[in-house]
Amino acid sequence: MSLRLENCPVCGKVYMLEQYSPAFADGAARGVIKCPHCGNEKAGEPDFIYSGHKLPGEE
Numbered sequence: 001m002s003l004r005l006e007n008c009p010v011c012g013k014v015y016m017l018e019q020y021s022p023a024f025a026d027g028a029a030r031g032v033i034k035c036p037h038c039g040n041e042k043a044g045e046p047d048f049i050y051s052g053h054k055l056p057g058e059e
């Protein structure tokens, strides 16, 4: 699993993005990066699962 900061092209906000192997998340959609602020979806690498989280303090 890896963690990085991602910038949403729609709302412009920064969020934390977890990227991990589908082996750890059966049934989750592959290759979809979803912004936790506005819900915009964009394509990631098709062999990974993505999970977006707001930064601490922005909940």
Ligand SMILES: [Zn+2]
Residues within 6 Å of the ligand: 008, 009, 010, 011, 012, 013, 035, 036, 037, 038, 039, 040
């Ligand atoms: Zn957004």
